[in-house]
Amino acid sequence: MSTLYLLHKPYRMLSQFTDSQGRATLAEVIRAPGVYAAGRLDFDSEGLLLLSDDGGLIHRIAHPKHKQPKTYWVQLEGHITDEAIRALKVGITLKDGPTLPAKARRIAPPAIAERDPPIDPKRHPLTSWLELTISEGRNRQVRRMTAHVGFPTLRLIRAAIGPWQLGQLAPGEWRKETLHAPRPDNAKQPRAMPKKAKPKNAKPKSASPKGSSTNKARAAKAAPKRSTKSRGPKK
Secondary structure: HHHHEEEEEOOOOOOOOOOOOOOOHHHHHOOOOOOOOOOOOOOOOOOEEEEEEOHHHHHHHHHHHHOOOOEEEEEOOOOHHHHHOOOOOOOOEOOOOOOOOOOOEEEOOOOOOOOOOOOOOOOOEEEEEEEEEEEEOOHHHHHHHHEEEEEEEEEEEEEOOOOOOOOOOOOEEEEEEOOOOOOOOOOOOOOOOOOOOOOOOOOOOOOOOOOOOEEEHHHHHHHHOOOOOOOOOOO
8 A cells, every 4th residue: 555645736835845945845735754746846836746655656656658647727828729729739849859749728717726926917917728738747848838839828737647636625735545556567476486307218207016026126226235255165
């Protein structure tokens, strides 16, 4: 069994427990011994962060080869167009290469607490919301994708990682789940004992009943010979 913590990381908080620069850390919102974050969430992003004290589980969640899909709610500057959404679905080319096709759809503002501090409506009078699901983990990928299609990200909230959902957690709140982690792929399987090879031209052994003439002959051969001393001629 493994323990998994689902945390709603607040805005402007690091995805770690210590910081030499005095910035907000996870230690301010969760106290669980020996836990570490499975992956990360940017300082200026919010939403679901998974933590565990099981190193194998953290690896299975965070490692890119497992390709856990991640869903984000994104508040954009301006009203995103159908053309921009189609481009995100097909895949776009960033400086570090083309992205994989994503799931993208326009959504209504999600029922979630307002960011602290909130987005200034005077600076950003027109905004829209997008739900975006990607299966990659590049640095600040969502922000770069939306900027590439002409709609910069103003607020970024991670709503899901694989099967785990943010749900009704408020910023700074967390809940705990106990789950049965699958056996690691590289677990060693017990080796079968090798069979002894039979020598070539080996004659099959025939079973002989106890006390038979064959067994008596074998016993006679195995018995040690008595040494005889020369006595010389008889007088």
